Amino acid sequence: MSAYSLMDHRKKRILQAVTDDYITTAEPVGSRAIARRYDLGISPATIRNEMADLEESGYLEQPHVSAGRIPSQKGYRFYVDFIMQTKSVSDEEKLHIRRRLEDRKRELDLVTEETARILAQLSNYAAFVLSPVSRAAALKRLELVQVDPQLVLVVLVVDPGFVRTHLVMTERHLKSRQLAYINAYLNSRLRDIPLSKIGVSLLKEITAELKEYSNVLEATLEAVVQLLECKQEEAVVTDGQVNILEQPEFREVESAKRVFDLLAEDDTVSGLLLDTMNAGSIKIVIGRESSHPNMDICSVVSAPYVIEGVPIGAIGVLGPTRMHYAKVVAIVELVACHLGEILSKMLVV
């Protein structure tokens, strides 16, 4: 028997009214206000009785005895799971998002940054985007380019997605034919190998095979390892942190600072986004549901974005627990969807 059936219809409507009202006004909601603003056909006294019940079962709480009620964390959870109906976003808005992303299509970083910006602007909360990572990603090409007698540029192309480069000093100058040979050999060994399989041992092996060039290759292959590691670590792009300051619950600098600190710790946010990506479905974390102490006053709505059905990243929005869940869920889902589509055009090569 789900929690759903444990609450009668009228209680649900009242919980909904309290939550909706509190989300928009940020003020505790009283029985009179509900009777006036929502046409429930019952008197304040009845509403009071119901509210008392809702409080007893933990869905509502009272900041102090002569104030109205506000949803508890449990209340928000119930609201999110069983009550709210996600809003749909207007077609113009969809088009607008699409166009803004299309405009950045030529570079991955630009797209993720723009996505974060769009999310922040639409939601008016803080937004973040976990850049695409793919377990299935494979090395598409590795190219050494002689830039200078002592300098080789290592270029890595990964599919799906990104290009990384690194300059390496070398002791001896390689002739272009030698370089071509090395390049051809490296590509024959590494091409289409999943990144997860490219480890120190494989690279050692290759160095041994090409031992005539080992002094050049050592530095190069070390760079390869570093480059791959470096991209493996999750890159999170953030935007709209300032929006936090507009929320009344963060008016006192102390609480605002807690949130900023939270956002500054990369791994908290990126961990959450990685979870979302792995779970493959939209995720709503309310207040202390998260283990992170500074999250108690916040909620996060996050969703994965997919390429050909495979989640390759995630986006999210962080706001106060009194978050406009319905709106944010709609936005996050929509943006995730568009982002996936744009990226699939860009990355699947």
Next chain:
Amino acid sequence: MSAYSLMDHRKKRILQAVTDDYITTAEPVGSRAIARRYDLGISPATIRNEMADLEESGYLEQPHVSAGRIPSQKGYRFYVDFIMQTKSVSDEEKLHIRRRLEDRKRELDLVTEETARILAQLSNYAAFVLSPVSRAAALKRLELVQVDPQLVLVVLVVDPGFVRTHLVMTERHLKSRQLAYINAYLNSRLRDIPLSKIGVSLLKEITAELKEYSNVLEATLEAVVQLLECKQEEAVVTDGQVNILEQPEFREVESAKRVFDLLAEDDTVSGLLLDTMNAGSIKIVIGRESSHPNMDICSVVSAPYVIEGVPIGAIGVLGPTRMHYAKVVAIVELVACHLGEILSKMLVV
């Protein structure tokens, strides 16, 4: 006759005392406090008289009649120009900075990010770094790499400095010998040409010369233009924005928000840093000395960093007008110096 000579020694000492005290306590300073804390050998009454003079000539001001004095903007300016003595930084600290930067030496972005972080941590204010830009920068190498039958990777190496890449779709597959020919030709034409001279016209010319490959080259060279433009635009890395919230003057969210908005507008900060770079010397902007309205409550200390005597970028720290100027100036100068040294090892190839 400079402002310096217009103020007698005792007044200077008092202005210094007020400023030092206010900078550390953030509380208006009274005559008694000065008499007690600073050994000036004069009584509070005398100090009061001097303070009244200093107020009349605009160096001090009073929040209200029964409060102590605080430095006016003019007072800070005088303090910065004629009174404060820059602190020196301990050797351990220098070593620490050096080591942190050395650790990131392999990548430009890492170095600038770490620099911003160091600056923010040492100063406890918001910090930013303008990435190296150089008018004298020249294209060192341009390389096309065939990644895939329909995909060419354009790699640009710029000296001093950075590597940029971009993927371009092509209609026909080029044989490796053709690609080698194009590469060789492009490099012969473009190598060591200053970026400022590489424009659409030059690239058009080259396309014409290689017209047999024009359909491939058009897209490629267009990408080159975009890549160069993209890097020309100033990249500013920021850190420590949260520190702003620790300053008592930004306790009310309103003022904090103004500062965050200011920091969010890239061009304001980057403009300031560009000015500093072009001026080639340390720069201190106090409150309304800047034209930007939201700067009125802030000060910025910025300094260029140089490679072989040539300024190629700048770093800066933003805090309240009640900023610890002496300390910040020392830090900014020191970090700028180290950054220049590290970069000259990295970039001048």
Next chain:
DNA sequence: GCTTAGCACTCAATGCATTCGAGTGCTAAC
């Protein structure tokens, strides 16, 4: 038996008067 009007009660917020004290400016004495 549920609903609701009525009422006593609670408590944060607001306003107001009072006090406190840090700090000043002025005057007069040194």
Next chain:
DNA sequence: GTTAGCACTCGAATGCATTGAGTGCTAAGC
């Protein structure tokens, strides 16, 4: 020129009464 003394100012803190939004409970009504 310096300084002690003193009256004065005004923000901040404190205390106290008032207000009003909102509750819980009881008893009457449908």
